[in-house]
Amino acid sequence: MRKLVFAVAALALATTAAFADVIADRQAVMKENAKDVGTLVKMVKGETPFDAAAVLAALTALNNNVQKIDVAASFPAGSDKGDTTASPKIWEDPAGFQAQVDKFKAVTAAAVANPAQDLDALKAQVGAIGQTCGTCHEAFRVKKG
Amino acid sequence: MAVLRKLAIAALALGGAGAAAFWWLTVPEKLGAETLAALGTGDATRGQRIFDAGGCASCHAKAKSEGDARLQLVGGVELKTQFGTFVAPNISPDAKDGIGGWSLEDFANAMLKGVARDGQHLYPAFPYTSYARMKPADVADLYAFMTTLPPIAGKAPDHDLAFPFNIRRGIGLWKQLYLSDEPVVALAAGTPEKVLHGRNLVEGAGHCGECHTPRSFAGGPENAQWLAGAKAAEGDGVVPNITPEGRDMSGWSESDIASYLETGFTPEFDSVGGTMVEVQKNMARLTAEDREAIAAYLKAIPGRANGFSGSQPKPTG
Structure with a gap:
């Protein structure tokens, strides 16, 4: 009996620890995305000058990062618990969440295939990317106190 | 028996007074x-x-x-x-x-x-x-x-x-x-026009306080905690504290706030989320002056501790 309790407790601990890693990993991905998007937004806001090479580099890095998103690996059942702002809706509506991830992949892929050559084009591109961020965060992220 | 009858009459009279008071206090009042x-x-x-x-x-x-x-x-x-x-x-x-x-x-x-x-x-x-x-x-x-x-x-x-x-x-x-x-926030004489305009937008048409201010048990705004954040009306999340004391926005400049309302990106390039997504789309349609006025007002209001750590009833819907 004692062994069983120990085994269950160990398993529970291991699971929590595993989710902590999953959560940390997906937060790291989001931070990377924010860094690349930041490069683009700063140009849109006029804080840095438009630079086509830097646009392509940021879009490429963003797209590489986004194409790697694997919902099953990064959002296993139970990983809504812990230090995360992932909404339970991710697991209540997995198809809806996957559709948002696919949309994100399509938007960044399209941007890399046709990177902005001037500021106006960049504004449109950043607008499309930002809207994709917002639509997914509207439904699938929850702020916690 | 007489005593009982008197009591009954008194109770009826009181009840009647209560009903009359209710009627009088609840008359819909027009402009x-x-x-x-x-x-x-x-x-x-x-x-x-x-x-x-x-x-x-x-x-x-x-x-x-x-x-x-x-x-x-x-x-x-x-x-x-x-x-x-x-x-x-x-x-x-x-x-x-x-x-x-x-x-x-x-x-x-x-x-x-x-x-x-x-x-x-x-x-x-x-x-x-x-x-x-x-x-x-x-x-x-x-x-x-x-x-x-x-x-x-x-x-x-x-x-x-x-x-x-x-x-x-x-x-x-x-x-x-x-x-x-x-007005919820009394502003001193000589307050810049920009801040007053922002107050008009935030406290009035923008109705920001409806989500960002905690509510009493009766569902009314707790204005002592104006814009201090609140439990979300729907779901389990919270609505951020947007006073100068708020954790989410404490380091933001006026232009950071205005830019967030325009683009949906925070100064850290995170994106807007939750029900604010819809609000931000509306804010993006305003003029730059309007967004800057909102930002100026949010920097001018008193800072408050988070309004979502209190003991508001949890929504059951």
């Missing part, structure tokens, strides 16, 4: 002549800005509407709260199902006093507690704009509320506590 005179004639172009600042389409157009569909105010969006489910009505200019038959005076009474054309109280899910602080001329502008929108037939379903919240007359008592046209 006075002075405010009606201040409405003016209204300008549709200016009214469009108020329409966007208020985000009217977010509740009164069908959910997720884009483009011209945003201007079809057929209603139907549900707000699930601890009191029950509120359903936004049709406010398109349709004469039968919408508010096409409403005069400017009717419209202003709804916006500023929470009273419908038929004289009944409106539920404060329609945030007239905020709109009461709007300038009458802005209300007239909004009316002028809304009359230009397409009339759409179709009535939205009724609210589905639990007793006693389903008794409209009771809203009169609620208004005694919470309905005021006085």
Whole structure:
């Protein structure tokens, strides 16, 4: 009996620890995305000058990062618990969440295939990317106190 | 026996007095002549800005509407709260199902006093507690704009509320506590016009306090905790503290706030989320001056500790 309790407790601990890693990993991905998007937004806001090479580099890095998103690996059942702002809706509506991830992949892929050559084009591109961020965060992220 | 009869009469009299007091305290009160005179004639172009600042389409157009569909105010969006489910009505200019038959005076009474054309109280899910602080001329502008929108037939379903919240007359008592046209944040004489304009937008049409200010057990705003953040009305999340003390925005400059409202990106390049997504889309339609005014006001208000750590009732809806 004692062994069983120990085994269950160990398993529970291991699971929590595993989710902590999953959560940390997906937060790291989001931070990377924010860094690349930041490069683009700063140009849109006029804080840095438009630079086509830097646009392509940021879009490429963003797209590489986004194409790697694997919902099953990064959002296993139970990983809504812990230090995360992932909404339970991710697991209540997995198809809806996957559709948002696919949309994100399509938007960044399209941007890399046709990177902005001037500021106006960049504004449109950043607008499309930002809207994709917002639509997914509207439904699938929850702020916690 | 005589004693009992006297007691019964006294009880009846008291009950009657109570009923009379309830009746008197809950009479739907309409606007006075002075405010009606201040409405003016209204300008549709200016009214469009108020329409966007208020985000009217977010509740009164069908959910997720884009483009011209945003201007079809057929209603139907549900707000699930601890009191029950509120359903936004049709406010398109349709004469039968919408508010096409409403005069400017009717419209202003709804916006500023929470009273419908038929004289009944409106539920404060329609945030007239905020709109009461709007300038009458802005209300007239909004009316002028809304009359230009397409009339759409179709009535939205009724609210589905639990007793006693389903008794409209009771809203009169609620208004005694919470309905005021006085500004929430008193600003000193000589406050820059920009901040005053921001106050007008945030406290009035923008109705930011409806989500960002915690509510009392009766569902009224706790203005001592103005914009200090609150538990979300729907779901398990929280709405951030947007006073200068708030963790989410504490390091933000005025231009950071204005930029967030325009682009949806935080200074760390995170994106807007939750119900703010819809609000930010509306804010992006305002002028840069409006967004800067909102930012200036948010930097000028008193800082407050988080309003979502208190003991508000958890929504059961």
